[in-house]
Amino acid sequence: xxxxxxxxxxxxxxxxxxxxxxxxxxxxxxxxxxxxxxxxxxxxxxxxxxxxxxxxxxxxxxxxxxxxxxxxxxxxxxxxxxxxxxxxxxxxxxxxxxxxxxxxxxxxxxxxxxxxxxxxxxxxxxxxxxxxxxxxxxxxxxxxxxxxxxxxxxxxxxxxxxxxxxxxxxxxxxxxxxxxxxxxxxxxxxxxxxxxxxxxxxxxxxxxxxxx
Numbered sequence: 001x002x003x004x005x006x007x008x009x010x011x012x013x014x015x016x017x018x019x020x021x022x023x024x025x026x027x028x029x030x031x032x033x034x035x036x037x038x039x040x041x042x043x044x045x046x047x048x049x050x051x052x053x054x055x056x057x058x059x060x061x062x063x064x065x066x067x068x069x070x071x072x073x074x075x076x077x078x079x080x081x082x083x084x085x086x087x088x089x090x091x092x093x094x095x096x097x098x099x100x101x102x103x104x105x106x107x108x109x110x111x112x113x114x115x116x117x118x119x120x121x122x123x124x125x126x127x128x129x130x131x132x133x134x135x136x137x138x139x140x141x142x143x144x145x146x147x148x149x150x151x152x153x154x155x156x157x158x159x160x161x162x163x164x165x166x167x168x169x170x171x172x173x174x175x176x177x178x179x180x181x182x183x184x185x186x187x188x189x190x191x192x193x194x195x196x197x198x199x200x201x202x203x204x205x206x207x208x209x210x211x212x
Contacts, residue, residue: 003138004033004138004171004174004176006033006176006177006209006211007177010177010209011208011209013177013181014031014177014180014181014184014208014209015207015208015209016207017180017181017184017185018030018031018184018188018207018208019203019207020184020185020188021184021185021187021188021189021191022188022191022197022201022203022207023188023197024188024192024196024197025130025188025191025192025195025196025197025201026127026128026130026191026195026196026197026201027130027131027132027151027187027188027191027192027195027197028123028126028130028131028132028203028204028205029131029132029134029184029187029188029191029205029207030121030123030131030132030133030134030205030206030208030210031133031134031135031180031183031184031208031209031210032114032117032121032133032134032135032136032209032210032211032212033135033136033137033138033176033180033209033210033211033212034110034113034117034135034136034137034138034139034211034212035137035138035139035211035212036094036137036138036139036140037106037109037110037112037113037114037137037139037140037142038109038113040097040098040101040105040109043097043100043101043105044086044087044090044091044097044100045087046100047086047090047100048082048083048086048087048090049083051082051086052078052079052080052082052083052086053079055078055079055082056075056078056079059075059078060075094139098139098140101140106139106140106142107140107142109140110135110137110140110142110144111142111144113135113137114133114135114137114144114146115146117133117135117210117212118131118133118135118146121133121205121210122205123146123148123205124148125204126148126204126205127202127204128150128195129148129149129150129151130148130150130151130191130195131147131148131151131204131205132145132146132147132148132151132187132191133145133146134167134180134183134184134187136167136171136176136179136180138171141168141171141172143164143167143168143171144164145160145163145164145183145187147160150195151191151194151195154194154195155190155194159190160187162186163182163183163186163187164183166179166182166183166186167179167180167182167183170182180209
């Protein structure tokens, strides 16, 4: 998947979609896009060490077959070179680094980041506890809608899952701006059904997409 980008026009469209979605509801919608939810440095270090040990093991097994003597110093020096080379490669390529991250770990990190963003942008402080976060993390290919307590008590998770599935598809097709727009409208329809508003409904949270 190519690196996802947003133009000023994309930001304006998403902000407008959120604003329109909130017209008839007391719910508040916020959108966040993260390049990555973690640096995964521990994974890089573990993978580099594992590869170095694997190469050393294979070398020791094959050396007698070719009548080659490998000194301890040469073996250790080779391992150090491999570790340093792998760490450099992981630092330069997020795609390579993510290839070694177990899916379960990536999802946990992305979910944790979504919760952090929910609280960082004060979505838990709305008067009726009716804030939701539309969150996408690019590196993990992860999307989630985080809903505050009042919404979670009325809206089943399956309702958000359908929106998230469409958002993931849009990201995979390099149409993430369109995905955010569609997600905002779909979420707004759900919020309007369960939390209708009126002309006195204040806008408590800015209508925007934040990139982190």
